[in-house]
Amino acid sequence: MLFSITLMPPVAVSLWYNDQSYPAFLLAFFITFGTGFVAWIPFYNIKQDLHTRDGFIITALFWLVLGLFGSLPFVFSQSPNLSFTDAVFESLSGLTTTGATVITGLDELPKAILYYRQQLQWLGGIGIIVIAVAILPMLGIGGMQLYRTEAPGPIKDSKLTPRITETAKALFFIYFNLTVICALSYWAAGMTLFDAIGHAYATVAIGGFSTHDASIAYFDSHLIMAICMFFMVLSGINFALHFFSWREKKLVHYWYDPECRFYINMIAVGMVVTVCYLILTNTYSPEEAFWQGSFELVSLLTTTGFGVTDFSIWPAFLPFFLFYMSFMGGCAGSTGGGMKVVRVLLVLKQGVRELNRLIHPNAVISVKLGNKSVPDRVVEAVWGFFAVYVISFMVMFLVLLGTGLDFLTSFSAVGASINNLGPGLGEVAAHYGDINDTAKWVLCFAMLLGRLEVFTLLVLFSPMFWRR
Template identity: 65%
Template structure:
């Protein structure tokens, strides 16, 4: 383990992250909301800590190993979650406690979208901006951004990229060099954000709301500048724009890169994961709309409008709301939460287990059923025309098993803090899948939970963002052996 080079990288990344305090400080100055000092102090503390960490080891030049990448990734998200909480503690409004500030900060950076704050409409503009900005940085992963500059500092970045990128296949690159890959991802990410902001603004949002909501939409985050979320605007055009950008942001960014490179959209439908993803969204939407109409909860086109938005929002793990889906017929909220376990596609900003893993599990399940009839048959699992190796299938099953075991352990831990069953299981599901809203006591916000439950859910958010294994591997003795 190269601890000196790890400290060097961590110091650099903390100094880079400190500059994220500058935009909200400028917003505070522009709106004169009284929070500027909180951001300036947070900038100073974060930059100084990064500098002190970096200075003793700034001459170190060593190649990173894979285990170094895992440790840096976990340290980075943990440290940024802690230092990102400083403005939320120092600002007069909301002036959060340590646990609440860390919860809110991690929720933003991990794009979970769970909040402990009430009265969001009355928060200072700079705090509103900062919450959305945290999600935007977390969406693609600040480490992927840092990978683009690490080679210039004499540090290879492929180990970081493999530890950070979500999905079961992490060795594929869009371009021959990892630096160019990171840049390509960020160009696409930035372009989608600008397009989303312009769409919101043209549809009737203020410029401030449009930019803030574009941050959390493309990041699949779900934070809003209003307590009523997207429902505050009650605008079908805004909802349509949100649906469009939530859907494409939960698609593998490699497909977007190919579309830009080849100037063609045909390869989207050729991708089996994309087809399965769209089919899931449409199928669940149709079922929800039918149930809403038949039960008289919401009728006609309004049932379709509400069902489509909520299904896309929850299934992509964004967490926006236009209606209180917790009040829908009981099976629908449960169905939506199950859909969130699938989440977005691999290589997207979405959470959950990723659609491609669910597809592989289903295909393997069908293969086992067929083997009952033809025990000697050789039947490879195929995605499109490409057969996947048994090693990948085993890895997917391993991930699925560990994911469910972690879910059960976290659920038991939350029940041990005194939460009821509905609140506990949806809180774990919402944080582990980086979804945000839950049911029961966490349907609106997480502010009423006890501190122990909040710390557990902070760990759950990190597990979800780092896809479980990246974090759990640090707790194995083999990781620390020479």
């Protein structure tokens, strides 16, 4: 019922711009509200604390159910005229902040549809942050228990209590203000107010949807590119750090956090490699190499997916380098996708520990993040996450090959979906509209799998989960 209310702003946009698309949103509103009301009525008097098992189910159903109902405006709208499969794909891509689209001709679409796509990403983004910072650490998902004691609000280990709302309110306050500042910056830099709001939604959510086919390249502005890069980097940082820095009125938390430090260093190294390679291969002049290379590196590493050029046609080394960077993604507790920086950092540190153990078999060597030793249980969880992530990727990659897609398209489509990146290589470099429906459903599952940190979704398929 609450989600149905979010269908009202597009109605207002439709009436303001007189684009005649509001009936689709009104119909979707009544269906969504009615379904929610019917489900709520029998249980509205029941008050109980939610337990950990309920947390898994709610987290998974948040994106699955809202993704399905979020597709209704696309189904009912005459422009674009999407099939049910395409509508669900677009909706899930928005809510999971993946940014993969099946729609072309964005510049000709009704304003309400364009606004709705951007709003879906923004709503998905705040959902991701609240769940990643407040709920997943408590559920102990693949190493995220590291952040159990660092969440900005009070969290119990055994129950999801109403006090988690304190955390949610603090995070929403930061998320909302970051969006407003981003929108005002875009507007001041030359975007229209409509484009500024829409792109601020997608930037802070690290979504990548745009109101134009050319994405950020449409604006042909280095200032807008710089603003976009700044907010993409900022949104890829753990929002708990934003909270601490806002509360303490200090910026030192960012540099003292080992995950954030590694994240910034990887962006810097990636920029140097990308820009230098573009210059050495005479792809661009030094100035254009800096702007194009830096922007695409930040966009893909943070898994935003905005574009200012077609990176897939760059010299052969670079498209794969940039694509591989997206597997790391943003920091834990951010709107970024990928495996998360902290997990990659722990995998690297564990690898170094194993090498050292070969040299000194009897030595007691701990894995440390900063000055803190990481419990072996957390390191095991991270390795388990990494293994399941890779196996899931391989299985879906083979399934896509089985549907008839070529190697490059299959590999990049699964990677772009499970990393919540958006743009891929091959047939999916520009959009996903031309691939078959079976592949689209597999990629929908991949988006959910990546966004739900793999285990949150897969645990629902375990018989043990359903035993009392």
